[in-house]
Amino acid sequence: MSGLPDAFREVMAGVATPVAVVTTLSGGDPHGTTVSSFASLSLAPPMVMAALDRSSSLLGRLAVGAPFGVNVLGSSQADLAGLFARRAEDRFAGVAWSEDTGAPRLGGCPGWLACEVSDLVPGGDHVIVLATVLHASAGSGAPLTYHGRRFGTHTPVAA
Template sequence: MNRAARTSPSVDALKDLFAHIPTSVAVVTVGGRAGAYGLTVGTLNTLSLEPPLVMFAVNAASRLLPRLHTGAAIGINLLAAGQTDIARQFATAAIDRFDGIRWCEEYALPRIDDTMAWIPARVQQRIPLGDHRLITASVASGETNHSLPLLHWRRAFHAPSPVAAPDGQSRPDA
C-alpha cells in the first residue's frame, strides 16, 4: 500500500477505535470539606515504581485542570465494579458532583467510600498533549480492598469476571 495515499481517520472513526481500548475508571479529587472537586478519568495508568508514579489525562477545557497544578495534593479513587453511578456523576458537568456521594476526608482530600483502591498523590508534571493534559503524580501511599474494578470499554461500563490464575484458582484480584 502506498503510505502517501493514506488519509487521517475521521474523528468518529478514531472515537470508535479508541472505544475498543479497555480502561480503568477513577475519580480524581482535590480539596476537602471547604471545597471538594472531582472528575472521572478513564486513563489512569502506572508509570514508575522508582519513584512511584501514576499518570492520567484531563481534557484541556476541564474546570478541574487549574487545581491540578504542580505540587497539588490529589486523591485518586479507583472505582470498584458496581460504582457506575459514581463514574457517571463525576463525569457530568454543571452539577454538584459530591451530592449524595458517601465520602470522607483523608489527608485533607476527598476519599470516596468503598472504592477498589485509594491513592493519595501529588502532581509532578502537566504535559500538554493534543486536546488533553497528561498529569503525572507521585504516589504517597495507597490502599486496596481487592474488589473487582470498574472498567470502561466500547462506550459502556463493565465489571470483569474473575479469571483463573496459573495455579487454576479463581481470584477476584487477578
C-alpha cells in the same frame, strides 16, 4: 486522513480502561471528575498519570505540588462514575467522602491513591497529570472498566 478521527475513536472504544474519580480540595471545597485515561507510570518512585480534558474544571485547580486523590472505582460504582462525569455544580452532593492526605476520598472504592502533582504535560486536547503517589490503599472487589462505550468489569479467562 478525513476518516482518521472516527477510526481512532472506534479503535480506542475497543480498549478496556480502568475507571477512577480524580479529586482535590480547593478553597476547602471538594472537586472531582471521572477519568478513564489513568495508568501506573513508575514503581520507583511510585507514580501514576491521568489525562484531563483541557476544559475540565478540575484541571484549573491542579498545579505542581498540589495534592489530589485517585479513587479507583469498583464494578458496582457505575452510578458514581456517571455522576462525576456530568458537568454539575456540586458532584459531591449526597456522596460519602472524607479527607485523606489532603484530598477527597470517596467511600466504598476498592482502590485509593493519595498523590501530589509532579508535572502537567500538554497532550492534544488533554493535559497529562504526572503524579507521585504518597499513599496507597487496596481493597477487594472487581474493578469498574470502560469498554465499547459502556461500563463493565474484568472477567479472567482460562490460561
